[in-house]
Amino acid sequence: MRQSWFKYFLLMPGTLWLGLFVAFPTLLVFLTSFLSRNTYGRLLWEFQIDTYLRLFQWEEWIVILRSLKLSLEVTVVCLITGFPLAYYISRVKKSIQLFLLLLVVIPFLTSSLVRTYAWITLLQKEGLINRLLLSLGWIEEPLELLYNEAAVLLGMTYMFLPFMVLPLYAALEKLDTSLLDAARDLGAGAITVFLKIILPMSRQGILAGSLLVFVPSLGYFFIPDLLGGNRTLLMSNYIATRFSQARDWPFGATLSVLLILLTLALVYLFQKKNPKDNAHEKKV
Amino acid sequence: MSLFVRPLRKVVTFLFAIAFLNFCKKNEREVNLFIWSEYIPDNVIQAFERQKNIKVNIAYYTSNEEMLAKILAGSSEFDLAVPSDYYLPILLAEDQLQEIPKENLREFANVDPYFLQTPYDPENRYSIPYMAGHALIIYDRKKTKPLKSYRDLWRSDLRNNIVLLDDMRAVIGMVCRSLGYSWNEKDPQKLEKAGEALKALMPNVKKFDSDSPKKLLIEGEVAAGYVWGAEAALAMKERPSLKAIIPEEGIYLWLDSLVLLKDAPNPENALEFIDYVLKEEVALQIAMAYPYITANAAAKKLLPPEIVTNPAIYPPPSALAKGEFLTELGDVLTIYDRIWNTARR
Numbered sequence: 001m002r003q004s005w006f007k008y009f010l011l012m013p014g015t016l017w018l019g020l021f022v023a024f025p026t027l028l029v030f031l032t033s034f035l036s037r038n039t040y041g042r043l044l045w046e047f048q049i050d051t052y053l054r055l056f057q058w059e060e061w062i063v064i065l066r067s068l069k070l071s072l073e074v075t076v077v078c079l080i081t082g083f084p085l086a087y088y089i090s091r092v093k094k095s096i097q098l099f100l101l102l103l104v105v106i107p108f109l110t111s112s113l114v115r116t117y118a119w120i121t122l123l124q125k126e127g128l129i130n131r132l133l134l135s136l137g138w139i140e141e142p143l144e145l146l147y148n149e150a151a152v153l154l155g156m157t158y159m160f161l162p163f164m165v166l167p168l169y170a171a172l173e174k175l176d177t178s179l180l181d182a183a184r185d186l187g188a189g190a191i192t193v194f195l196k197i198i199l200p201m202s203r204q205g206i207l208a209g210s211l212l213v214f215v216p217s218l219g220y221f222f223i224p225d226l227l228g229g230n231r232t233l234l235m236s237n238y239i240a241t242r243f244s245q246a247r248d249w250p251f252g253a254t255l256s257v258l259l260i261l262l263t264l265a266l267v268y269l270f271q272k273k274n275p276k277d278n279a280h281e282k283k284v
Numbered sequence: 285m286s287l288f289v290r291p292l293r294k295v296v297t298f299l300f301a302i303a304f305l306n307f308c309k310k311n312e313r314e315v316n317l318f319i320w321s322e323y324i325p326d327n328v329i330q331a332f333e334r335q336k337n338i339k340v341n342i343a344y345y346t347s348n349e350e351m352l353a354k355i356l357a358g359s360s361e362f363d364l365a366v367p368s369d370y371y372l373p374i375l376l377a378e379d380q381l382q383e384i385p386k387e388n389l390r391e392f393a394n395v396d397p398y399f400l401q402t403p404y405d406p407e408n409r410y411s412i413p414y415m416a417g418h419a420l421i422i423y424d425r426k427k428t429k430p431l432k433s434y435r436d437l438w439r440s441d442l443r444n445n446i447v448l449l450d451d452m453r454a455v456i457g458m459v460c461r462s463l464g465y466s467w468n469e470k471d472p473q474k475l476e477k478a479g480e481a482l483k484a485l486m487p488n489v490k491k492f493d494s495d496s497p498k499k500l501l502i503e504g505e506v507a508a509g510y511v512w513g514a515e516a517a518l519a520m521k522e523r524p525s526l527k528a529i530i531p532e533e534g535i536y537l538w539l540d541s542l543v544l545l546k547d548a549p550n551p552e553n554a555l556e557f558i559d560y561v562l563k564e565e566v567a568l569q570i571a572m573a574y575p576y577i578t579a580n581a582a583a584k585k586l587l588p589p590e591i592v593t594n595p596a597i598y599p600p601p602s603a604l605a606k607g608e609f610l611t612e613l614g615d616v617l618t619i620y621d622r623i624w625n626t627a628r629r
Contacts, residue, residue, distance in 0.1 A: 039617075147490050233629055245349060246618075
């Protein structure tokens with residue numbers, strides 16, 4: 001009896017925290033999406049669902065689909081570049097592993113905004129890369145490296161790579177190397193080993209990493225703004241301007257609700273694919 | 285248990301001490317100012333506090349929307365705010381302002397008559413002009429032929445080579461002006477045409493940037509831009525090949541004014557503050573600190589000639605005569621928002 005009381009007592013701070021800072025604000029967003037507004041953007045206590053009907057217009061979906069496409073691209077590029085890195089880290093000596101992981105995490109010690117500006121310094125027309133290539137005589141005219149989609153993809157990949165590498169490493173580190181030896185002994189080539197053994201056994205890491213990259217990249221707007229030139233709308237800056245210049249909080253909230261639902265759907269799919277994804281149970 | 289109680293006792297004592305100090309503070313005179321960041325020098329604030337024995341509490345904002353949202357949220361703690369021109373009608377419509385008794389302002393005569401009688405507060409019952417500015421065209425002489433008008437921004441040799449302000453009203457107003465319409469165009473058909481013109485301009489735009497468009501100009505990333513005068517002034521200092529021009533079609537001006545909020549807790553102190561910044565020597569200090577147009581005629585006379593003759597900071601009188609202010613558009617804003625978003629889809 002005493003023990004169960006204590007259990008709830010221990011749960012209290014976390015529950016309070018989540019309730020106050022996650023559940024309550026989310027509820028406010030839901031509420032706002034159903035309210036009306038006046039010309040100046042003040043919210044009125046009148047129920048409406050017009051903002052939800054607007055979601056059925058094709059032009060709103062152009063923005064949503066473009067955001068989804070960008071996030072998908074970022075996830076795929078992170079996966080392709082992150083997998084070999086994570087695999088390599090998981091194969092070297094333990095002491096070196098720790099050092100390499102530290103290198104992966106170190107960029108987090110600096111503000112992401114500062115790191116994005118560093119990319120501008122590198123990529124701009126009179127920036128380091130262009131000046132180097134010009135002085136080497138490899139190019140005649142400076143290259144347009146900044147303010148295009150490739151720059152956005154590069155910046156986003158750079159920002160989210162650690163989120164992919166860490167779960168992948170966790171999955172690959174547990175991989176039993178004797179399985180790989182056994183496969184090779186039975187005559188499997190490198191590609192077969194990769195496809196039949198390594199890939200399936202690191203599926204959880206791949207899914208977790210992809211989710212960790214895909215979901216937050218949907219809401220990132222300062223990298224597209226700074227590296228992309230802010231010329232095309234993405235879901236994130238579209239929502240942000242609904243609250244500011246458009247003075248349309250209800251529609252901004254509606255788009256936020258859509259984003260939350262999309263994210264929840266992804267997490268749900270992830271858990272369905274991973275019915276035994278409960279690391280703590282294994283330990284118990 | 286005592287392990288927790290002892291530090292707890294200290295915390296409670298500490299909280300009581302803070303509450304007591306707060307109580308004492310209540311008897312101190314103060315004024316709460318809500319203002320743009322980088323808009324009033326620290327030494328002006330300190331001098332005011334010393335001379336008048338009134339403490340100034342400052343909160344900053346970086347956009348009119350942010351200011352409006354915080355005031356509408358019902359934070360009655362502010363006495364003074366400094367909204368831009370077309371946000372004044374909104375604050376008035378939402379009943380957030382109180383009249384400023386101008387007869388109590390000893391220094392009101394210093395205000396430049398050009399900035400009085402604005403379309404949104406013709407008798408200056410609610411607003412005291414503080415600082416103004418404009419947007420203009422700037423180009424790099426080493427990178428492109430001279431530009432003379434907004435129309436020139438559409439030139440095909442400027443492909444992917446201009447920076448525009450990330451400001452819906454400033455850009456759509458400019459597009460309208462280039463077509464011969466008003467900066468505050470409300471005719472839906474004309475706005476549709478402006479929307480098409482904006483779309484046609486997009487291939488030339490490398491970046492939309494309101495925060496620091498000067499960066500792209502200084503770094504040689506773009507050949508031309510439509511930017512704030514202050515940004516142009518700073519960029520020209522860094523890169524001598526840049527040249528700012530007043531476009532043929534005329535400029536639009538913005539004006540930030542001090543307003544007294546309806547629920548101001550310290551209206552008398554707020555008036556003292558307004559009167560203080562209207563003083564000739566104080567306004568001069570402010571005008572020297574930031575590259576904007578001072579709304580204080582007395583201070584402007586004392587400014588060094590190289591500042592007053594710089595068209596990026598002080599547009600020549602002929603340009604001022606043709607200058608327009610932006611006005612509140614009400615529901616037409618929805619059309620602006622649609623044009624703005626369609627061009628970027």
